[in-house]
Amino acid sequence: MKLSKCLKHALNMMIHSKLRSWLTIIGIVIGVSSVIAIVSIGEGMEQSLNAQIDDLGGDILTITPGFSRSGDKHFRYLPTLSTQATDDETVLDRSDIQALKGIPDIDLIDTQIRGNVDVSYRGETGSLSLTGVDQKVWSKITTEDIRDGRMLDSADQNVILIGASLADNYFDQTLGINKVINIEGSSFRIVGIMDDQSTNVIMPIQMAYQVLDDKEKDIYDSIVVKIRDEENLDVVVEKIEYKLMITRHVTESDRDFTVTSNVQIMEMRSEMMSSVSLFLTAIAAVSLLVGVVGITNTMFTSVLEKTKEIGIMKAIGARNRDILTIFLFNAGLIGLVGGIIGVILGIFISEALPYLMGDLTLASGGTIVSLNVVILALSISVLVGMFAGVIPAYQGSKLKPVDALRYE
Amino acid sequence: MEPTDTLLNFENVWKIYQMGEVEVPALQGIDVKIKKGDFVAIIGASGSGKSTMMNLIGCLDVPSKGRIFLKGQDISQLSESDLATFRGKTIGFIFQQYNLIPTMSAFENVMLPLEFQEENDSIASKRTREILEFIGLSDKMHYLPSQLSGGQQQRVSIARCLVTDPEIILADEPTGALDSVTGENILKMLEKLWREKDKTIIMVTHDLNLAKYANTTIELKDGEIIRIQDG
Numbered sequence: 001m002k003l004s005k006c007l008k009h010a011l012n013m014m015i016h017s018k019l020r021s022w023l024t025i026i027g028i029v030i031g032v033s034s035v036i037a038i039v040s041i042g043e044g045m046e047q048s049l050n051a052q053i054d055d056l057g058g059d060i061l062t063i064t065p066g067f068s069r070s071g072d073k074h075f076r077y078l079p080t081l082s083t084q085a086t087d088d089e090t091v092l093d094r095s096d097i098q099a100l101k102g103i104p105d106i107d108l109i110d111t112q113i114r115g116n117v118d119v120s121y122r123g124e125t126g127s128l129s130l131t132g133v134d135q136k137v138w139s140k141i142t143t144e145d146i147r148d149g150r151m152l153d154s155a156d157q158n159v160i161l162i163g164a165s166l167a168d169n170y171f172d173q174t175l176g177i178n179k180v181i182n183i184e185g186s187s188f189r190i191v192g193i194m195d196d197q198s199t200n201v202i203m204p205i206q207m208a209y210q211v212l213d214d215k216e217k218d219i220y221d222s223i224v225v226k227i228r229d230e231e232n233l234d235v236v237v238e239k240i241e242y243k244l245m246i247t248r249h250v251t252e253s254d255r256d257f258t259v260t261s262n263v264q265i266m267e268m269r270s271e272m273m274s275s276v277s278l279f280l281t282a283i284a285a286v287s288l289l290v291g292v293v294g295i296t297n298t299m300f301t302s303v304l305e306k307t308k309e310i311g312i313m314k315a316i317g318a319r320n321r322d323i324l325t326i327f328l329f330n331a332g333l334i335g336l337v338g339g340i341i342g343v344i345l346g347i348f349i350s351e352a353l354p355y356l357m358g359d360l361t362l363a364s365g366g367t368i369v370s371l372n373v374v375i376l377a378l379s380i381s382v383l384v385g386m387f388a389g390v391i392p393a394y395q396g397s398k399l400k401p402v403d404a405l406r407y408e
Numbered sequence: 409m410e411p412t413d414t415l416l417n418f419e420n421v422w423k424i425y426q427m428g429e430v431e432v433p434a435l436q437g438i439d440v441k442i443k444k445g446d447f448v449a450i451i452g453a454s455g456s457g458k459s460t461m462m463n464l465i466g467c468l469d470v471p472s473k474g475r476i477f478l479k480g481q482d483i484s485q486l487s488e489s490d491l492a493t494f495r496g497k498t499i500g501f502i503f504q505q506y507n508l509i510p511t512m513s514a515f516e517n518v519m520l521p522l523e524f525q526e527e528n529d530s531i532a533s534k535r536t537r538e539i540l541e542f543i544g545l546s547d548k549m550h551y552l553p554s555q556l557s558g559g560q561q562q563r564v565s566i567a568r569c570l571v572t573d574p575e576i577i578l579a580d581e582p583t584g585a586l587d588s589v590t591g592e593n594i595l596k597m598l599e600k601l602w603r604e605k606d607k608t609i610i611m612v613t614h615d616l617n618l619a620k621y622a623n624t625t626i627e628l629k630d631g632e633i634i635r636i637q638d639g
Contacts, residue, residue, distance in 0.1 A: 005523045016511040312507045315468060316568065317496020317524040319489045402469040405507070 001322040010329035014337075017302065021334055024291075024298040028338025028385070029345060031288030032377050036346025036369065038284050041353060042277030043368040049270045058263045059107075059230040060141060061237065063100075063223040063244070065090045067255045090256040092220045099247040100225060105236045108226040110137040111205060113219075115212040119201070121181045124171045130183070130201045132208020132215075141226045143262075149177040149192035156204055159191040163198030170199055184211045233261060288380075291338065292388045299331050299392035310396055311404025320397040327393030328386050335385020339378045346377070414477075415576065415608055416442040416465060421474035423460050423631075434460040436631040437474070442624075444575070447602045447609045449619035452628035459580070461628065462612045466578045467495045479575070496524055500569030502598075504581035506561040508553040508568070515540065515549040518567045525572065539567045543597070559590035566597060577601065579611040583618065595621050 014021045092111075100109055113132045118125060133142075135152035147164055160183075167175045167190075180187050188203065209217050227236045237259050250256055303310070310323055347369050423435040435457045442448055452458050463469040464476060467483050476483050479498065486494060501507075508517045515536055522532040540549045543563045553561050562582065569577055579598065583591030599621050601607045611622065619625050627635040 001524050002526055012511055308507070309509055312509065313520070313524070314492060315466065315495070315501050315507075316521040317492055317572070319492040319524070321489070322524060400469070402463045405468065405503075 001318065001325070003325065006322065006325040007329050007333075009326045010333055013302070013306070013326070013330045014333050017305075020298055020301065021337075024294050024334050025338040025341065027291035027294035028288070028335055028381055029291075029342040031284065031291040032339050032342025032381055033346035033349060034284035034287055035281060036343055036373060036377055037349040037353060038277065038280045039373050040346070040350040040369040042273070042281070043370065043373075044350075045273050045277070046270060047368060049266060049273060052266060058233055058261065059227050060143070060262045061225050061227065061233075061240065062260045062262070063092065063096070063225070063240065064221070064258050064260065065092050065256060067258050092223055092257065094218050095247060096220075096223060096244060096257075099243050100223065100240065103236070103239055103243060105227050105229065105232060105239060106225050107228045108137050108141055110134045110141050110224040110226075111220040111222075112224060113205060113208050113212060113215050113221045115208075115215065117184050117201070117211055119181055119183050121171050121175065121179075122173060126170060128166065128170075128199055128201055130203065130208060130211065132203055132205035132212070135204040138202075141224055145195040147193045147195040149190070151192060152202065152204060156191070158186065158188050158207060159203070160188045161192040161194055161202040162190055163194050163196050163200045165197045166199040166201070167193045184213075186211060233263075237261065288384065292384045295331055295334055295385055295388035296392065298334070299327065299389045300395075302330065303327060303392045303396035306396070307399060307404050307407040310399050311401050311407065314399075314401035315405060323399075324393050324397035327396050328389050331389025331393065332382045332386040335381040335383070335388075336378065338385070339381025342381065343374050343377055413443045413445075414441050415444045415446075415479060416440075416610075417477040418464075419475045419477070421464065421471045421476060423457075423464065423469070424472040434631050435464070435471075438631075438633060440626060440633060440636070442608065442610065444608055445602075445606055446624050447599070447622045448611070448624045448626060449622035450610065450612045450626045450628065451614065451616065451619050453614065455630075456628040457631040458612045458614075458628055460631075462578065462580050462610075465576075465610055466499055466501060467491050493525075496521055497572060498575055500572065500574035500577045502562070502565055502569050502577065502579040502582045504584040506553070506558075506565040506585070508561055508564055510553050513550045513552055514545060514556065514564045514567075517553070517564055518549075518571050521568060521572045535571055536567075539571050540564075542570075543567045558586050559593065562586060562590075562594055563597075566594070570601070574607075576608045576610060579609065581613055582611065583613075583615070591618075 097109060097111065100106055111134050115130055116127050117130045119128050120126075133152070135156055136154040139151035144161075146161075148167075149161075152159065152161060160181075162175060175181065175190055175193075177190055177193070180189050182188075183201070183203075186207075188207075194200075194202075203211070209215055215221075225240075227233065240259050241255075244257055244259075245251065245255060248256065310318075313323065350369060418438045418440045421435055421438040422433065425432045425434055438461065450458050450461060460469070464471055467478065470484050478494075481494070483491060483494075508514075509520065512520070518539060519532050519536040522535065527535075537546070537549070540546050543566055545560060545563055545567065548556060548560065553564070556564065562585075577598070582598070583594055586594065595618060598609055598611070602609050609622075611618070613619060623638065625635070625637040626633055627637070
């Protein structure tokens, strides 16, 4: 029998067992759509992260007190973990600044402290993260962009910059330039709104010492430096580490500070994202596998149900390979239809999911459904469909006509 | 060498079924020759081996012992695939329960054997139309089997059997599921095919009244031929 005829009969078979075919197709749809959605969201996140890495500039280093010896080099760069490793005596202070100033590769040095503060505005209150920065330097180092207003100025006193999310959504009323909010009992005027999605508050470090009671003057939570030449990043990191180890009287074995580059953090985050993405894809692949088992099951039932028809076809001249091809095409068609619907649904989910999840960072990165993924998904669905149908189809083709005809 | 007018030759054919540990012989040393252009009725009571013999003649099964020559070809020497092609071209089946594919229209059912023979589409359609006209069902060719009466379904099955222009028509209780009038019409159609189209017809039946249409009657009992009657 010609292949086109086999295809026609396979299609006829699928159309005439609607319910069972559709139930099987749903299995494939779920598998394929989740793979498409997860892969495209993953690609979107990766691209968004890569864009962020590009924005960061590779010339910024952050020095934090504490040093994690977990053994995994990645975790050394996690500032939160490093900070947790800090004990009371391990601090960054003026002497470290002095030491850093002696390194000619360093262009700018910004000192920062961080803490949570109670903020109130027109009767509403909330707890927010506050960062105190050296306002003379910060505006030259930061990668933040200003949406409204201006950066901090060296003469600024009771003024703050806030994140866009805090400005737009945090309180019932939006916060604009020159609005005054209350932080830990003191009033601060908003001079700028950053072009990000954070609820962070940035203020001059001297004011932050007053607001954050537990912070001691001239003790810093982190020191951010901008180096002169990005190309020398690794060399400068080594120089800083060497110099600080001398001035802090520590060696490699009892080191109590960490030098992190922003690029490293982002690369690590990107790596983590890839792992998460891979993990989710694996889960989606499992549902695809369940779909494949569904097709196999359907095909076995189908062959059993069509035993008599197989007998009739053999009696009127069908060869084994004709029967095999018809059933294989039937399984492949179920895979293909499932694949097509799955791809469409997957694209829809991947478009809608970032908004449904309300993750604006994700939404801003968008999702990317590449043609490659679509083609791959379709070919895989047809192949797995046919693969799932191989054994049942083979069994059907091997039926002896006399036995098949007798089957009721 | 077989005589040229012998179409089918059974040489000491045995068919033994294994039922658990017991061997049940369904056919025991059958020797028979069927000539081209014969109308043979194979008769016998239930369990006499009629159906087994029918399956062997139709190349749907192979003998346990002995040899069967169809058109001089020893069928046990053929591969499954060659046997299917040989069967498709040489033998047309008419079954008691019509055995049409329920999801295909009358037209598609009739055309199916030609599709297995990879016949050109336009030739196959033309031939299918002609056959359906010949058996008087040209107005119902797009009906599904379930939309046709028993007699009409049997005519579709005869059309399917004729479409490949086979030398042998093998009919297994062709009127078994039909009322006597319709059954008689079907038999007249077979007789017409035999007389006008020079087909060899082998019919299995338990109905002695139908056997009178045949020119040769083979009577089976307990897997053995007890009588061959000509005329």
